[in-house]
Amino acid sequence: MDDGSKTMFESIKMIKKFQEMGYKKLITTPHIMSHRYKNSSQIILDKLEMLQDALYDKQIDIAVEVASEYYLDEHFLYLLNKKEILTFGKNYLLFELSYTRAPNNLEEVVFDILLAGYTPVLAHPERYLHMHKEFCIYESLKEHGVLFQLNINSLAGYYSKNVQTVAKKLIKKGMIDFLGSDVHKMEQIETLKKVLQSNTYYEIFEKNKIINNDLL
Numbered sequence: 001m002d003d004g005s006k007t008m009f010e011s012i013k014m015i016k017k018f019q020e021m022g023y024k025k026l027i028t029t030p031h032i033m034s035h036r037y038k039n040s041s042q043i044i045l046d047k048l049e050m051l052q053d054a055l056y057d058k059q060i061d062i063a064v065e066v067a068s069e070y071y072l073d074e075h076f077l078y079l080l081n082k083k084e085i086l087t088f089g090k091n092y093l094l095f096e097l098s099y100t101r102a103p104n105n106l107e108e109v110v111f112d113i114l115l116a117g118y119t120p121v122l123a124h125p126e127r128y129l130h131m132h133k134e135f136c137i138y139e140s141l142k143e144h145g146v147l148f149q150l151n152i153n154s155l156a157g158y159y160s161k162n163v164q165t166v167a168k169k170l171i172k173k174g175m176i177d178f179l180g181s182d183v184h185k186m187e188q189i190e191t192l193k194k195v196l197q198s199n200t201y202y203e204i205f206e207k208n209k210i211i212n213n214d215l216l
Contacts, residue, residue: 001030001047002037004184008054015055015062017189018181021196025063025216027088029123029180032068034075041086044068069123070095072103080116089215092178093118094149102130102137110144121178124151126167127159135169142175149178155200156191168200176208 005011018026030044031037048066055064067088070076072095079085087093093113097103113120122141125148131137142148153159154167170176181192195201204210 001039001044002033004028004030008051010186011051012054012058012060014183014186014189015064016060017186018183019060019062021193023062025065027065027067027215029067029069029088029094031071032076032079033071034073036071039068041068041084044086067092067094072097072106072109077109077112080112083116085116085118087118091118092121092147094121094123096123097128098130099127100129102128107140107144110141110146114145119147120145121147121149123149123180124154124182125175126150126154126163126170129162132162132166138170138175147177148175149180150176150204151182152179152195152201153182153188153191155195155198158188158191171204171208174207174209176204177211179204179210179212 005014015026028048030039030047032039032044044066048064052064055062065088066086068086070079070085070093076095085093095113097106103109110120125131125138125141138148148170150167150170151159154163157164181188183189183192
């Protein structure tokens with residue numbers, strides 16, 4: 001559908017790995033990004049049904065749900081206005097930004113999301129380079145009701161050392177609410193497994209109230 005798994009075979013192979021690692025439920029969040037991934041709620045739901053049928057046929061007993069990761073652009077605002085949004089859990093809305101360019105209307109969009117009845121969840125906050133030297137932006141977003149979902153593989157330095165450093169700072173300050181794998185291919189699962197067995201991973205729960213288990 002986007003930059004994730006390319007085949008049903010690969011999807012099932014990854015899901016079996018997650019199951020072996022102890023995962024009970026997976027919530028996938030394909031991109032909706034008008035300039036790159038022209039997905040829709042219906043396309044995503046249709047693909048979910050295909051995947052669930054394949055898992056049933058292979059007798060793989062694991063819950064799989066979908067939401068979407070919305071890129072903050074005009075198309076997202078159009079979908080928000082129509083309330084054509086795929087959420088997870090208690091009406092959580094996952095969204096992302098440009099990695100390099102700060103949006104001009106971020107606080108306004110956050111207000112619109114809240115006004116529409118959704119809880120905004122910022123995907124991988126540690127990866128936005130334009131926020132790294134202005135940590136006050138993170139603090140402002142939290143004050144405005146935005147939850148943060150950290151990519152677990154960020155803690156392995158998978159994206160960069162700078163991203164790893166910011167991820168640890170967000171953890172230290174108790175600003176993380178959700179953990180996401182961001183696994184797109186088999187090779188990333190090995191990195192994920194290493195992080196899940198590290199001391200850094202357990203430190204997350206000492207300072208942050210992680211609410212993934214509320215989604216089970």
